[in-house]
Amino acid sequence: MQKAIQKRTIKTRAKLLSAAEAVVRSDGYQALRVEDxxxxxxxxxxxxxxxxxxxxxxxxxxxxxxLNACLDQAEAGTPPKTVDEIIVALEPVHSFMTSERYVFDLLIRYSGATAIEDIGPIAYCFERYFRVVMLWLEAADMRKDVPPELLAEGVQAFAIQAMSLRFCALHSATTFTDRLETYLDAWLTPTS
Amino acid sequence: MQKAIQKRTIKTRAKLLSAAEAVVRSDGYQALRVEDxxxxxxxxxxxxxxxxxxxxxxxxxxxxxxLNACLDQAEAGTPPKTVDEIIVALEPVHSFMTSERYVFDLLIRYSGATAIEDIGPIAYCFERYFRVVMLWLEAADMRKDVPPELLAEGVQAFAIQAMSLRFCALHSATTFTDRLETYLDAWLTPTS
DNA sequence: ATTTAATATTGACCGTGGTCATTTTTGATT
DNA sequence: AATCAAAAATGACCACGGTCAATATTAAAT
Structure with a gap:
């Protein structure tokens, strides 16, 4: 029996959330202080x-x-068919994920659910990213020697790699998009 | 002119380092407190x-x-030629990298140098990992449609992905090694 | 041996995330 | 309306990483 949640509770929670959103809007995620x-x-x-x-x-x-809003946006358009189109479609997602170093680090840290019972909002988004990409790949003209699930996992791995390198001074010669395109061409349409 | 480092300095630094090593030895990295x-x-x-x-x-x-010691170990044996051999050769490295959640998170966070002038110890290790794998791949019988640099970057991306999923309850059905093998087979020896 | 400027050390103090025993509020029961 | 047990809110307190003005030590110059 888990009942008796008072009206006060949801009101307080809403106050906390909107206060937090206001802080983020004006100063970014990194700057958020619980005391504020x-x-x-x-x-x-x-x-x-x-x-x-x-x-x-x-x-x-x-x-x-x-992140869910970004994924909504990605899913809204017509399904991308080529590597370039996929990169364009995912642009809002990747752009938000790398909008702050703090955000990216937190995303990575919570990308996997630590326990089956409590899959958090971020782990859910990573699952959703995977699922969306997989459906695109199924319908696109990509290599068929490995299942689309595996292809989608690879896209995620390469996207994370490319985003990591965005924060890295040593590799700033190549842009994020160019790098991801190189990765995905080699991963999704090999010619050996 | 940046001279005049006193003898005292290196002694103090050595005391701090060996004290820190002792803490890590007994309680792990996660438990280290500066005060201790x-x-x-x-x-x-x-x-x-x-x-x-x-x-x-x-x-x-x-x-x-x-991590450097693990890489020494990986480089010590005869260069691996196949996917399985590569995974075996890298096992000490991956094993240490996932020995603690705290360690893995810190490695990811510092895997890229934030400024060209100060490439930290961990960013250096990631460069070294990349270089070692690239040399192996050059000499091995892998796909030739993309340069070995790119192949090595991909190996790193997939290894990180597989290690991430090690900490994730949702994906614990597959073991780390099996997952990495699936990834690398598809990446290094495609058959389309 | 003294002086002295550069260098190293100190520890009280701060910021911020997080805890918990105590107090207040809620809403169902009478 | 009064009662009361469960639920929610409170704020003093703690843990721990990090700062900095004051103090102590070093080693070179005289």
Whole structure:
């Protein structure tokens, strides 16, 4: 029996979330301080941690929301058929994922669910990314010697690699898009 | 002119490093506390930060050292020729990289140099990993439609992906080795 | 041996995430 | 309306990474 959630609870939670969103809007994710959020929401610090396990849990919600919106956008257009089209279609997603170093690090850290029961918002988004890409690949003219699931996992791996290198001074000669295109050409349409 | 480093300095640094190593040996990287290290080394907290920019800088040194030793081991044997042999040869490296969640996260975070001038110990190890694998691939019977540099980057991307999934409950059905083998077979010896 | 400027060390202090015993509020029962 | 147990909120407190003005030590010059 897990009942009796008071109306107050959802109101407080909403106050915390909108206060947090306001902070992020004005100063970015990296700058968010729990103390600022609770002050803006008009509640005590302890209340924050009654609603979210830790600061990261709030971040997961905020970032997961935005990432889901980006994935909506990616899914909205006509399914891409070529490598270039796939990269274009995923651009909003990748752009948000690399919008802040802090965001990227957090995404990577929570990309996998630590326990089956609690798959977090970010792990869910990674699953969704995988699924979306897989469906595109199934319908596109790509190599057929390996299953589309594997191809999609590879796209994810290469996208993460390319995004990592975006933050790396040593490899800044090549742009993110060019690098990802090189990777995916070699992965999705080999000619050996 | 950047001279006049006192003998005291290297002695203090050595004390800090060996104290830190002792903590890691007994409790792991994750459990390391700066306060414990300085207490064991018999110096003040401020001294620690005169020697290392932050806690992560110390961690980079400790982890980089171990990782380099693993890479030594990987390079010691006869160069692997097949996918399976490559996976076996890299096993000590991957094993250490996933020995602790904390270690893996830190490795990813510092895998790229943020500025050309200061390439850290971990970024150096990633470069070395890349170079070692590339040399192996050059001499092995792999696909020839893409340059070995690209192949090696891909191996790194897939290894990271496989290691990430090791920490993920959702994907624990497949073992790390099996997954990496599937990836690398598809990447290094496509049959389309 | 003294002086002295550069270098190293110190530890009180701060920022910020997170805890928990105590107090307040809620809403169902009478 | 009064009661009361469960649920929510509170804020003083802690842990721990990191700072910096003050102090101590070194080693070269005299």
């Amino acid at each position: 959020v609770v002050k803006a929401a008009g509640v005590a610090k302890g209340t924050f941690f009654a609603h979210f396990n830790d600061k990261d849990a709030l971040m997961e919600i905020l970032i997961g929301e935005r | 290290v300085v207490k064991a080394a018999g110096v003040a907290k401020g001294t620690f930060f005169a020697h290392f920019n932050d806690k992560d800088a110390l961690m980079e040194i400790l982890i980089g050292e171990r």
